[in-house]
Amino acid sequence: MAKIGVFICHCGENIGAKVDCTKLAAAMGEHPGVAVSVEYKYFCSDPGQESVKRAIRDNNLTGVVVAACSPRMHEATFRKACAEAGLNPYLCEIANIREQCSWVHTDNDQATEKAMDITRSMVEKVKRNNKLQPIEVPVTRRALVIGGGIAGIQAALDIANAGQDVVLVEREPSLGGHMAQLSETFPTLDCSQCIMTPRMVEAAQHPKIRLLTYAEIESVDGYIGNFSVRVRMKSRYVDINKCTGCGDCITKCPAKKISSEFDCGLGKRTAIYTPFAQSVPNIPVIDHANCIYFKNGKCKICSKTCQCDAIDFDMQDTFEDIEVGAIVVATGFQVQNNTMYGEYGYGKYPDVINGLQFERLASASGPTAGKILRPSDGVEPQTVVFIQCAGSRDPSKGVRYCSKICCMYTAKHAMLYAHKVHGGKTHIFYMDIRAAGKGYDEFSRRAIEEDEAAYLRGRVSKVWEENGKLMVRGVDTLLGRPVEIAADMVVLATAIIAQPDAKEFAKTIGIGYDEYGFYNEAHLKLRPVESSTAGVFLAGACQSPKDIPDSVAQASATASKVLALFSKDMLEREPVVATNNEATCAGCWGCVLACPYNAIEQKDILDRSGRIIKRVASVNPGLCQGCGTCVTFCRSNSLDLAGFTERQIFAEVMGL
Amino acid sequence: MSIEEQYRTRAKELLSGGAVKMVIGYGKGSNAKRRRPIFISSADEVDRLVLDDACITNLSGYLVSEGLLSDEKRVAVFLRPEGIRAINILAAESQLDAEQIVIFGFDVAGNEIKALKGINVEEFSDVIDSIKEGAPEAAEEELFEKIEKMSPQERFSFWQEEFAKCIKCYACRQACPMCYCRRCIVDSNQPQWVNTSSHTLGNFEWNIVRAFHLSGRCVECGNCDRACPVNIPLRLINHRMAEEVLGAFDHFAGTSKTQEPVLASFKKDDSETFIL
Numbered sequence: 001m002a003k004i005g006v007f008i009c010h011c012g013e014n015i016g017a018k019v020d021c022t023k024l025a026a027a028m029g030e031h032p033g034v035a036v037s038v039e040y041k042y043f044c045s046d047p048g049q050e051s052v053k054r055a056i057r058d059n060n061l062t063g064v065v066v067a068a069c070s071p072r073m074h075e076a077t078f079r080k081a082c083a084e085a086g087l088n089p090y091l092c093e094i095a096n097i098r099e100q101c102s103w104v105h106t107d108n109d110q111a112t113e114k115a116m117d118i119t120r121s122m123v124e125k126v127k128r129n130n131k132l133q134p135i136e137v138p139v140t141r142r143a144l145v146i147g148g149g150i151a152g153i154q155a156a157l158d159i160a161n162a163g164q165d166v167v168l169v170e171r172e173p174s175l176g177g178h179m180a181q182l183s184e185t186f187p188t189l190d191c192s193q194c195i196m197t198p199r200m201v202e203a204a205q206h207p208k209i210r211l212l213t214y215a216e217i218e219s220v221d222g223y224i225g226n227f228s229v230r231v232r233m234k235s236r237y238v239d240i241n242k243c244t245g246c247g248d249c250i251t252k253c254p255a256k257k258i259s260s261e262f263d264c265g266l267g268k269r270t271a272i273y274t275p276f277a278q279s280v281p282n283i284p285v286i287d288h289a290n291c292i293y294f295k296n297g298k299c300k301i302c303s304k305t306c307q308c309d310a311i312d313f314d315m316q317d318t319f320e321d322i323e324v325g326a327i328v329v330a331t332g333f334q335v336q337n338n339t340m341y342g343e344y345g346y347g348k349y350p351d352v353i354n355g356l357q358f359e360r361l362a363s364a365s366g367p368t369a370g371k372i373l374r375p376s377d378g379v380e381p382q383t384v385v386f387i388q389c390a391g392s393r394d395p396s397k398g399v400r401y402c403s404k405i406c407c408m409y410t411a412k413h414a415m416l417y418a419h420k421v422h423g424g425k426t427h428i429f430y431m432d433i434r435a436a437g438k439g440y441d442e443f444s445r446r447a448i449e450e451d452e453a454a455y456l457r458g459r460v461s462k463v464w465e466e467n468g469k470l471m472v473r474g475v476d477t478l479l480g481r482p483v484e485i486a487a488d489m490v491v492l493a494t495a496i497i498a499q500p501d502a503k504e505f506a507k508t509i510g511i512g513y514d515e516y517g518f519y520n521e522a523h524l525k526l527r528p529v530e531s532s533t534a535g536v537f538l539a540g541a542c543q544s545p546k547d548i549p550d551s552v553a554q555a556s557a558t559a560s561k562v563l564a565l566f567s568k569d570m571l572e573r574e575p576v577v578a579t580n581n582e583a584t585c586a587g588c589w590g591c592v593l594a595c596p597y598n599a600i601e602q603k604d605i606l607d608r609s610g611r612i613i614k615r616v617a618s619v620n621p622g623l624c625q626g627c628g629t630c631v632t633f634c635r636s637n638s639l640d641l642a643g644f645t646e647r648q649i650f651a652e653v654m655g656l
Numbered sequence: 657m658s659i660e661e662q663y664r665t666r667a668k669e670l671l672s673g674g675a676v677k678m679v680i681g682y683g684k685g686s687n688a689k690r691r692r693p694i695f696i697s698s699a700d701e702v703d704r705l706v707l708d709d710a711c712i713t714n715l716s717g718y719l720v721s722e723g724l725l726s727d728e729k730r731v732a733v734f735l736r737p738e739g740i741r742a743i744n745i746l747a748a749e750s751q752l753d754a755e756q757i758v759i760f761g762f763d764v765a766g767n768e769i770k771a772l773k774g775i776n777v778e779e780f781s782d783v784i785d786s787i788k789e790g791a792p793e794a795a796e797e798e799l800f801e802k803i804e805k806m807s808p809q810e811r812f813s814f815w816q817e818e819f820a821k822c823i824k825c826y827a828c829r830q831a832c833p834m835c836y837c838r839r840c841i842v843d844s845n846q847p848q849w850v851n852t853s854s855h856t857l858g859n860f861e862w863n864i865v866r867a868f869h870l871s872g873r874c875v876e877c878g879n880c881d882r883a884c885p886v887n888i889p890l891r892l893i894n895h896r897m898a899e900e901v902l903g904a905f906d907h908f909a910g911t912s913k914t915q916e917p918v919l920a921s922f923k924k925d926d927s928e929t930f931i932l
């Protein structure tokens with residue numbers, strides 16, 4: 001005989017104000033099989049949980065229904081309480097009468113009716129619940145970090161310094177990401193390269209870190225603790241084991257006019273190149289598209305120059321399969337292409353540049369050796385106009401969100417300019433100054449007060465060229481009048497956007513993303529570094545626009561999550577997995593295809609003499625994530641999902 | 657030589673040479689307009705084979721009879737284009753090995769019999785593609801159009817009336833080559849998803865389950881509605897579903913023996929963002 005306990009939670013006012021909990025408790029008390037039906041203000045509180053435990057012991061309950069908030073909130077809480085009282089945790093179910101009832105209804109009577117339906121249907125389900133035991137799976141203690149910007153490097157170092165193995169994969173020829181491109185960094189104005197390069201070297205030389213640059217993730221299979229990852233090593237055409245990084249090949253390469261990605265088009269590079277002088281590893285790659293030999297079969301000057309015989313024009317991409325237990329995604333961001341703002345003249349006038357290009361001009365290792373010079377004629381600009389929110393907070397043309405860092409780096413740019421060009425004038429068009437962060441407001445005040453940055457609150461409508469000047473027309477909303485400035489250079493604080501391939505890549509690794517392509521955290525407030533997929537964590541600007549301090553903090557947080565995962569020998573997994581009835585399976589393999597986790601295999605059923613009698617589907621409980629896709633597909637109804645068996649679901653439906 | 661005679665000769669050769677162990681074809685039925693399936697395993701019997709415009713039953717379903725193909729020997733079968741498509745689906749769903757099937761392809765135009773060239777199922781892909789290109793019409797186009805034009809309420813009551821006649825004999829299921837499951841969902845009683853008694857609810861449940869299980873799979877051979885003792889125009893529901901999957905997924909059932917089932921496959925570049 002079923003002895004079900006029903007525990008109805010008011011959730012303070014959240015449920016209590018809409019659902020008549022007393023009436024609900026009375027009605028459930030009448031329902032066949034219910035032994036206890038009680039209400040309480042907060043069942044998730046300590047005394048609340050204690051009362052559930054007591055009720056289980058006192059009444060020898062065979063099942064528990066907690067009518068409360070979403071199971072995503074407190075299913076784990078109450079299942080644990082049940083286990084502590086000696087009841088198998090899978091005999092406890094949550095009836096969601098908050099998100100699915102009290103929060104969405106206005107009429108009290110109807111809400112109460114509905115709460116009864118929801119609770120009753122759960123009672124009917126619980127009567128058919130089975131005791132389940134958690135599945136234990138081993139953990140591979142090796143982490144994969146994808147992306148070698150500051151976030152990826154920080155995560156890799158933290159995990160490695162705790163003694164665990166890390167594979168760090170970067171798709172560019174060198175580590176560094178955007179931080180390597182920056183000049184000096186807000187809010188302290190320390191040189192980006194000077195703080196970044198040591199980190200890059202440390203990561204490359206760390207005995208626990210295996211660095212794979214110029215490499216990309218092909219596929220990810222498996223699940224938390226047990227991922228298998230296929231990495232494509234793109235052919236560098238330079239043997240990393242032979243090359244000493246002397247750079248002779250780079251000096252001799254005759255293809256010298258290639259626009260440098262690292263310098264954002266402001267500098268040139270050769271066909272065999274390292275992105276920048278401090279590249280890690282300091283090993284060049286040949287740019288296949290621009291190499292003269294690959295274009296017309298003649299040249300090979302680099303290979304003649306190389307003393308170490310390191311250059312191999314026949315090199316092919318290779319693949320490597322690695323097993324890891326956790327994945328940190330730190331794939332960073334991109335800056336938006338400003339050509340969509342035709343009125344600002346980006347792409348049309350060479351002296352209209354974006355913030356990242358300004359970083360390269362201001363950088364000591366940049367194309368102008370740190371001098372602020374106009375791209376068009378190499379002359380020092382005397383008046384510079386900065387336009388903030390060029391793409392951000394602009395639902396019509398750009399993106400709806402705030403890119404978070406542009407206010408700060410524009411203030412920084414104004415300061416760097418003032419320090420480098422004495423007597424130069426800066427004008428900054430802004431919407432708001434968002435300087436929330438330690439030392440940030442002080443920093444932007446300094447730009448105004450000490451470095452005389454002229455802030456103009458308003459938007460720019462047009463930039464055009466007249467008599468060798470860039471004419472900027474905008475409005476100063478505080479003075480309520482239009483302004484026109486004759487500038488020598490215009491810098492756009494371009495929006496920070498997700499990597500162009502972010503959505504595709506999310507599908508490769510199986511994580512969620514938002515409408516813009518930034519990766520979704522499991523819970524914005526409470527689980528900000530976990531992705532929606534167990535065992536995959538997020539660090540840095542791939543999750544949302546971030547500055548360096550935030551990226552590093554999040555990276556260290558992912559490391560602590562990874563280390564917590566690696567602290568166990570075995571992982572407990574929910575026993576919610578599919579099973580197949582081999583007697584009725586028709587062997588159509590629809591489920592094999594449908595399973596998004598590749599958890600279903602084909603299995604031969606043999607007779608005594610080893611002849612195949614039948615082929616059936618067989619679910620690997622280690623791989624199954626309990627999504628239920630196969631169950632809905634199977635026409636012969638052979639598959640069933642533990643914890644959500646057809647009998648349970650049927651009872652639940654009929655209980656409504 | 658008529659096609660009937662040509663095919664008899666070919667059947668004789670195949671059987672006497674041992675190239676196939678059986679020929680499944682049409683024989684005389686209880687009256688002049690009826691043909692019944694015959695199963696011939698000896699070359700002496702080939703004269704029993706008949707091929708005329710009354711040969712309409714899709715014979716492909718007999719191939720998946722328990723044990724028939726398990727000795728890996730080849731079996732020949734008379735098939736119209738729909739039957740050939742059915743072979744592709746059965747192969748794609750691992751119910752048979754297409755290499756084992758020798759096809760006697762034919763089509764009927766008016767009362768004219770046309771031979772379709774080829775032996776293995778792959779050789780008929782042009783025929784199948786041209787059916788797909790031709791945007792196939794429903795069997796009873798007029799009635800289909802009429803149903804399409806109805807309001808949802810009218811359509812519901814139309815089907816309600818039709819399904820009210822159903823006696824749950826499951827002849828439609830037995831006749832369909834795609835209904836090969838050893839245990840059909842309607843026979844599963846733990847829980848009993850589909851009500852066994854033949855009243856409105858149960859009848860609806862059954863016929864809708866059938867429509868779903870056949871979407872992207874039905875080849876519109878008509879075996880089901882010819883088998884139905886109460887003349888429910890079953891094929892029209894399946895035709896509607898076929899149009900649906902063709903429009904939404906560009907899926908035409910049975911174009912190749914490796915075609916992925918439409919309801920089990922997904923594309924990574926699907927525009928739906930909920931697919932991870």
Ligand SMILES: Cc1cc2nc3c(=O)[nH]c(=O)nc-3n(C[C@H](O)[C@H](O)[C@H](O)COP(=O)(O)OP(=O)(O)OC[C@H]3O[C@@H](n4cnc5c(N)ncnc54)[C@H](O)[C@@H]3O)c2cc1C
Nearest residue numbers: 147149150151171177178185186332333540541546547548
């Ligand atoms: C103009 C400008 C100025 C800035 N100034 C400052 C400042 O002064 N102070 C400050 O705190 N912040 C500043 N920032 C912000 C700073 O650049 C970011 O916070 C930081 O770079 C984020 O680091 P990340 O590692 O998350 O991303 P990234 O630096 O973008 O690194 C991501 C890395 O992942 C790699 N990658 C991407 N996809 C893949 C893949 N599929 N497989 C393998 N590798 C992949 C990329 O190649 C890259 O190396 C500035 C940003 C801009 C645009």
Ligand code: SF4
Nearest residue numbers: 585586588589591634
């Ligand atoms: S879908 Fe069902 S019948 Fe088909 S192989 Fe899978 S379990 Fe068997």
Ligand code: SF4
Nearest residue numbers: 595624625627628630
């Ligand atoms: S429930 Fe089925 S489809 Fe989902 S992961 Fe498990 S086996 Fe695969």
Ligand code: SF4
Nearest residue numbers: 832874877878879880
């Ligand atoms: S549902 Fe009917 S028309 Fe379709 S394949 Fe089956 S028997 Fe033929």
Ligand code: SF4
Nearest residue numbers: 822823825826828884
């Ligand atoms: S053949 Fe006709 S009467 Fe029989 S179950 Fe099918 S639809 Fe119903």
